[in-house]
Amino acid sequence: MKKFVSCTIILLFLFTTQIKTCAAEPVQLDLKSEGAVLLDSDTGAVLYAKNANEKMYPASLTKIATAIYAIEKGNLGGIVTVSKNAASQDGTRVYLNEGEQAPLQKLIQGMLINSGNDAAMAIAEHLDGTVDHFAENLNNYLKNNIGVNNTHFTNPNGLFDENHYTTAMDLAIITNYAIKNPVFAEIFGTKVLEWQGQSWASTLYTHHRMLKGELPYPEVTGGRRVIQMKQNKH
Template sequence: MRKITIIITVLVAINSLYVSKAFAESSPSLPTVASEAAILLEANSGQILYDKNANSQMYPASVTKIATAIYAIETGNLNDIVTISSNASARNVEGTTVFLEKGEKVPLKKLIQGLLINSGNDAGVAIAEHLSGSEEQFSKDINTYLKNVIGVRNTNFENPHGLFNSEHRTTAEDLAKITRYAMKNETFGKIFGTKELEWDGQTWDTTILTHHKLVKEEIPYEGVTGGKNGFVNQSGYTLATTAERDGLSLIVITLKGSMKNDAYNDTIKLLDYGFENYRTSIIPKGTKFMVEDQEYIASEKIAYTHPKNEQLSKEINEDGTLEIITQDGVVTASYQLKKVLNETHNVKTELKNKSTNEVKFESIFGHLNPYLAYFSIASLLSIIGIFYRQKI
């Protein structure tokens, strides 16, 4: 009996080890992030795969320029020629510049390139003045745009470049939303991923280089498509990065790193975590689904992100809601499908709209041709008349 007990105990222990190992393999451990706030977002689905203090308001520094760039691209004319004011000249703007001179004439697109690639604060001021007349009005305009067009919740920008202002704040989640929105714009995407650009300025002829180490491949990483870095003393090191592999499109935002390497190390950890453990499945636009005799259709492409080893199922509710369900029965995402008005539905609708007499008429004679129906009634009345006369 004692031997049997020992054997059972050993088997239970081995089984426990196996279950623990299997659970560990199916639930990857989250990376340790040194930056004070961070987020990992999948751009196709919009799903958040990791977050740390993602809704805490912080100082973004130069990653602010992502918002300024997409706002300028969407609301301005890229071919406009901007005359640089004294206020926007490099000698009157702090920090990194593209050495703009008062009176210099520069196309708006070139200013956006100088803003994103070389982090030109003077280019930011020139853009703000051109679009809104002043930095103060620009701040009001861009905040309205970010709230109404992109849907941010916890952002207030006081300038176009990110130089420190105690009221100039945002969150990792809002920055991820802004970056996701901006990357849908082809012009923005090209500039955001530019490594170097020939710059022919009035007083500065050079090749400007991106300051983002992953974009310029100073730190090699497969699949990086764009990025923007930032630093002021009050914000610490901030970083925005986009990368794509095998249909998985990732956005990483890190805020308030105490050292420059923190931002890059955290970003690489989060990208590795996303690429190694997740995939995005696509339901193409136009895909049809049936619920009993009712047809529904995906009016837009549907994307949902999930662990690579997770088995998912789809369920359509009577109202046309498509639910993506995990093997544990948890609804991980839901989408509203469009109802297709089929022939059966149209017949039912027509019946509801007919008068009571018409419905009674059809209940007797079915869906006959109207002329045939009236002929049948006339014939019936004639027979009744003959029968009545014979009886008399």
């Protein structure tokens, strides 16, 4: 019998076999991340924590929240029209053009797998009209539907804003909620996706080194800098 264990981190760290003992006795891990939480997905029990409730800037981990919000609120087959604002986002993109149209689910894939900031913005504007309305609705959703209280997001993609923050604990709770959705879980665990856009055709690969096998650990089934893994239940 398998069960899921979610691990949420703020910065990338190496997942070691020591984690398997952390439920039985306290362990000190040499993590590079500033904050980390390991949850038992079934019970919500905290198996390991480091600076779990310290407010931090989540960067593109924000997209986990954007994705589950979009999946639960939106029509996955609905067509999104990309605005000039979305197409001109900084950072990692899937190179959407102004006026380009794509199904909502495809944009969620581009956002989670390739960390597309443009896709995230297009999703937000499609769902709620403006970034401000999106942020207000997303924050209410996270608080009322998922139950986190130390998170405040101002945008859908995690580009820096001093008022855009969360905690490792809140991210663990958000991710644990999200992976129970089969659409999210499938996208979260996608390693390779053929992408056909108006201006860009490419093969998208997950950015997560453990998921794509650069740091082999077969129990990892999904992730960004958040890791979802399966563990044998004894």
